[in-house]
Amino acid sequence: MPRLRRAGVGVTALVETKGLSVRYGGATALDRVDFRIDRGEIVTIVGPNGSGKSTLLRALLGGVRPSAGSICRAPDLRIGYVPQRLVLDPTLPLTVTRFLSLSRRVTRGAARAALETAGVPGTGSRQMSQLSGGQFQRVMLARAILETPDLLILDEATAGLDQPGSAAFYRRIEEVRAETGCAVLMVSHDLHVVMSASDRVVCLNGHVCCEGAPDVVAEAPVYRALFGEGTQGALALYRHRHDHRHDGRDTPHSHDGHTHGRGRPHDHGQGDQGQDDHGQAHRDDGPDGGVPAAAISSATRDGEGAPRSGDPDGCRRVAAAGKVS
Amino acid sequence: MLDDFMVRATLAGVGTVLAAAPLGCFVVWRRMAYFGDATAHAAILGIALSLALSLPIFAGALVVSLVMATIVALLSGRGYAMDTLLGVMAHSALAFGLVAVSFLTNIRIDLMAYLFGDILAVSRADLGVIWGGAAMVLGLVAWRWSALLTSTLNPDLARAAGIDPKREQLVLTLALAIVVAVAIKVVGVLLITAMLIVPAAAARPFSRTPEAMAVIATIAAAGAACGGLWTSYRFDTPTGPTIVCIIAVLFCLSAMVSGLRSSFTARSEG
Numbered sequence: 001m002p003r004l005r006r007a008g009v010g011v012t013a014l015v016e017t018k019g020l021s022v023r024y025g026g027a028t029a030l031d032r033v034d035f036r037i038d039r040g041e042i043v044t045i046v047g048p049n050g051s052g053k054s055t056l057l058r059a060l061l062g063g064v065r066p067s068a069g070s071i072c073r074a075p076d077l078r079i080g081y082v083p084q085r086l087v088l089d090p091t092l093p094l095t096v097t098r099f100l101s102l103s104r105r106v107t108r109g110a111a112r113a114a115l116e117t118a119g120v121p122g123t124g125s126r127q128m129s130q131l132s133g134g135q136f137q138r139v140m141l142a143r144a145i146l147e148t149p150d151l152l153i154l155d156e157a158t159a160g161l162d163q164p165g166s167a168a169f170y171r172r173i174e175e176v177r178a179e180t181g182c183a184v185l186m187v188s189h190d191l192h193v194v195m196s197a198s199d200r201v202v203c204l205n206g207h208v209c210c211e212g213a214p215d216v217v218a219e220a221p222v223y224r225a226l227f228g229e230g231t232q233g234a235l236a237l238y239r240h241r242h243d244h245r246h247d248g249r250d251t252p253h254s255h256d257g258h259t260h261g262r263g264r265p266h267d268h269g270q271g272d273q274g275q276d277d278h279g280q281a282h283r284d285d286g287p288d289g290g291v292p293a294a295a296i297s298s299a300t301r302d303g304e305g306a307p308r309s310g311d312p313d314g315c316r317r318v319a320a321a322g323k324v325s
Numbered sequence: 326m327l328d329d330f331m332v333r334a335t336l337a338g339v340g341t342v343l344a345a346a347p348l349g350c351f352v353v354w355r356r357m358a359y360f361g362d363a364t365a366h367a368a369i370l371g372i373a374l375s376l377a378l379s380l381p382i383f384a385g386a387l388v389v390s391l392v393m394a395t396i397v398a399l400l401s402g403r404g405y406a407m408d409t410l411l412g413v414m415a416h417s418a419l420a421f422g423l424v425a426v427s428f429l430t431n432i433r434i435d436l437m438a439y440l441f442g443d444i445l446a447v448s449r450a451d452l453g454v455i456w457g458g459a460a461m462v463l464g465l466v467a468w469r470w471s472a473l474l475t476s477t478l479n480p481d482l483a484r485a486a487g488i489d490p491k492r493e494q495l496v497l498t499l500a501l502a503i504v505v506a507v508a509i510k511v512v513g514v515l516l517i518t519a520m521l522i523v524p525a526a527a528a529r530p531f532s533r534t535p536e537a538m539a540v541i542a543t544i545a546a547a548g549a550a551c552g553g554l555w556t557s558y559r560f561d562t563p564t565g566p567t568i569v570c571i572i573a574v575l576f577c578l579s580a581m582v583s584g585l586r587s588s589f590t591a592r593s594e595g
Binding site for chain 1: 353354355356471472474475477478479480481482483484485486488525526529532533534535536537538
């Protein structure tokens with residue numbers, strides 16, 4: 001499959017996987033994943049529960065042994081990691097300042113400055129266990145930044161935060177990237193925020209379903225099949241025509257088939273049933289729906305043309321055309 | 326000076342405590358109390374083997390404890406809950422050890438001395454072993470402190486910082502086996518876990534950082550070792566158990582103080 005993404009001239013990947021597969025017992029968590037992140041990039045991995053997002057992160061950190069494929073890290077790569085949550089055993093006393101010095105000693109002044117920048121000034125002498133969820137995440141981010149990482153990895157770092165809180169958190173991450181030039185790799189459920197904050201989005205469901213610039217991925221049918229339609233309200237409706245599957249399963253999809261070409265919102269009420277959609281879908285498959293495929297890459301369209309009843313999750317590769325820009 | 330058995334006993338007690346208390350903090354933080362038990366109980370089997378083969382007790386106990394700790398570490402995460410696994414291992418090791426000891430008909434051994442320690446009978450050679458072992462454990466824990474702490478907090482956090490959590494687990498396992506081998510003479514295999522856990526638990530309410538907790542635990546345990554020796558001398562009680570009793574009393578006091586303090590804080594805030 002042709003890869004158009006930054007043809008590798010002068011760019012060395014910070015981390016790169018090739019054909020990475022991970023199996024837990026008999027179950028395949030990751031299946032031939034090719035992934036790379038370059039210096040200064042903000043990349044987000046999205047995917048439903050159990051799609052292997054966390055497994056991929058842990059593999060990149062070195063905590064999971066691949067059953068096939070390779071993981072290649074840049075030499076002397078410094079990683080700053082913000083875990084999804086940190087379970088502090090109540091028997092372990094830990095002040096915020098001490099936590100900031102966890103794996104690398106920092107001076108009191110540096111710690112104070114880091115807390116100020118992170119938006120949690122004056123918390124240095126408090127116990128980690130006394131912090132609120134938002135403060136805790138900010139402190140973890142501050143610690144990760146103090147490591148002066150080349151690559152900042154955030155695993156659902158805003159899981160416990162409310163909307164404004166996580167928006168502020170992501171703004172802070174963009175600032176950090178601007179200040180330090182580090183690459184940022186995030187796993188997230190906050191699709192709206194993530195989409196606006198990332199350079200590139202990788203949609204994962206055991207394998208890489210599609211990847212590319214946020215708006216391209218958001219329009220990709222495989223992405224929409226996984227996340228439904230409600231996630232990108234601003235999209236032109238005629239692009240929804242790709243939103244169907246050919247195996248008759250009741251995945252979110254499809255009543256938008258009617259609207260194509262007209263681009264007007266159109267409520268189908270009860271048209272939401274599998275059978276109905278199925279029929280509808282085939283009609284759409286005609287040689288020409290009369291519909292501009294807009295930003296969807298040709299690879300996507302090719303993929304759409306052929307029924308894929310064998311594909312269990314409705315996912316398939318979309319060429320990484322999104323990164324051409 | 327070392328001719329006085331009380332001086333030797335005091336030195337033995339303090340030496341053991343120096344190794345056990347800081348390590349005990351990690352045992353508490355990582356919830357490895359039962360792990361300590363399994364390792365300690367396996368030492369009885371080691372003692373029986375060393376007596377049968379005329380090897381030094383210390384060596385036999387160390388080797389069997391290490392083997393036990395490694396087996397437990399390998400078996401964990403393979404279908405059994407950790408506490409079930411450790412419960413099985415700890416008590417079967419003890420039972421096998423006791424049975425093995427009973428085969429040694431031609432050697433008269435004082436089983437009680439191994440089960441509960443015999444600190445008053447510590448020789449100069451024992452002292453050398455105890456302080457040598459303690460120095461090794463202290464050195465190991467101090468050297469790996471930061472890495473151990475990071476992997477205790479979160480294994481992925483450790484990996485991101487270039488630390489291998491499995492290696493740190495191995496360091497702890499090794500240190501634990503050494504402490505067990507060292508402490509047999511002092512408190513015996515049945516009470517070693519107490520020397521690890523109780524001082525750390527008593528130190529918790531007064532600590533704001535991990536380092537403070539380790540230091541406070543060590544001081545408390547050293548005080549308890551000396552106090553226990555004196556009490557046992559004064560009231561003619563078994564020394565090892567008396568030391569543990571003193572630490573337990575310290576723990577109760579600490580828990581009471583922390584309870585009072587938090588209810589006071591609650592009242593002044595409410």
